[in-house]
Amino acid sequence: xxxxxxxxxxxxxxxxxxxxxxxxxxxxxxxxxxxxxxxxxxxxxxxxxxxxxxxxxxxxxxxxxxxxxxxxxxxxxxxxxxxxxxxxxxxxxxxxxxxxxxxxxxxxxxxxxxxxxxxxxxxxxxxxxxxxxxxxxxxxxxxxxxxxxxxxxxxxxxxxxxxxxxxxxxxxxxxxxxxxxxxxxxxxxxxxxxxxxxxxxxxxxxxxxxxxxx
Numbered sequence: 001x002x003x004x005x006x007x008x009x010x011x012x013x014x015x016x017x018x019x020x021x022x023x024x025x026x027x028x029x030x031x032x033x034x035x036x037x038x039x040x041x042x043x044x045x046x047x048x049x050x051x052x053x054x055x056x057x058x059x060x061x062x063x064x065x066x067x068x069x070x071x072x073x074x075x076x077x078x079x080x081x082x083x084x085x086x087x088x089x090x091x092x093x094x095x096x097x098x099x100x101x102x103x104x105x106x107x108x109x110x111x112x113x114x115x116x117x118x119x120x121x122x123x124x125x126x127x128x129x130x131x132x133x134x135x136x137x138x139x140x141x142x143x144x145x146x147x148x149x150x151x152x153x154x155x156x157x158x159x160x161x162x163x164x165x166x167x168x169x170x171x172x173x174x175x176x177x178x179x180x181x182x183x184x185x186x187x188x189x190x191x192x193x194x195x196x197x198x199x200x201x202x203x204x205x206x207x208x209x210x211x212x213x214x
Contacts, residue, residue, distance in 0.1 A: 009124050012179045012189030017043050019084045019176060019190050020051075022058060024100065026135055028074045029111055033135035037162075038084075038178040038190060044171035051081040051092035057168040063099040065161030068154050069115070070102030074136025084178070084188070104138040104154070109202075113137045115147065116203040117159045121177045121191035130177045130193070132162065133205045147200050155198050162196045 018041045026033040039058075059079065076097035083089045114133035121130065141151030165174050175193040180186060 011181060011187055012121070012123055012177070012191045015085050015188050015190055016040075017085045018046055019178065020054070020173070021082045021084055021178070022055065023080045023082075024097075025077045025079070026074050026100075027077050028071075028108065028136050031111060032077070033074070035132060035135070037132075038176040039166075039173035040176045040190065040192070041171050041173050046083070046086065046089075050168075051083075051089075052094065054168045054171075054173065055079050055081050055092070055094050057166050058173070059097060059100060061164055061166040062161055065158040065164075066100055067103040069104070069134055069158050071104050071106075071108035071136035071138045072102050073108045074102040076100035102136045102138075104140065107139045109137040109139055109142050111135075112204050113142070114203050114205045115141065115151070115155060116199040117155075117162060118197040118199065119162050119175065119177055119193045120195045120197070122194055123177075123191050133203060135205075137202065142202055145202050147198070147202065152200075159196055159198050163193050 020039045020041065022037045022039065024035045024037070026035075037058075058081075078093050078095040079097060079100075080091050080093040082091035114135065115137055117132045117134060119130035119132065138151070141148055141154065143149075147155060163175055165172050167173070176190040177193060178188070178190045180188050
């Protein structure tokens with residue numbers, strides 16, 4: 001790469017009301033895992049119970065797709081919803097997510113391993129913020145360093161849920177990719193998820209602290 005080269009990828013469109021962050025917390029082998037999702041409500045009306053009712057609708061949509069991609073050794077702990085455009089609102093956390101627990105029997109691979117799902121917008125170079133590493137990678141989904149036939153049968157159809165909208169009353173939530181911008185242009189932005197996919201090669205998730213995250 002030439003000296004002084006700078007990659008100038010277009011920034012995501014500036015944030016508009018209302019963008020929401022949903023964080024799914026889980027646990028496996030005593031370690032916490034975190035998966036983050038972003039949704040835009042198209043400027044819907046925000047009330048005192050918006051986070052609670054929207055999270056219930058999200059879980060109802062996502063659980064059907066999520067559980068068949070995850071080992072039974074992984075348990076859902078809680079889900080937290082937070083507004084990224086109304087910063088005075090307090091994040092809301094709901095625990096007891098039995099419907100989100102993994103449903104694939106047969107054990108799990110090392111917790112450093114993770115199946116990588118992809119969320120793609122119409123913008124390039126957003127520092128990988130569309131990637132999602134699945135926790136609790138089932139042993140039956142792995143052949144050497146790649147997805148097995150059984151893994152593909154589960155991942156290919158269920159990964160499409162990353163592009164699914166969900167509704168809470170009159171409000172429809174559309175999946176987005178979110179970026180805080182670059183070091184040189186730290187401007188927050190988001191864009192709708194247009195396509196989803198997966199990586200056939202098993203990825204890794206780095207442990208940051210013992211007992212926290214994978």
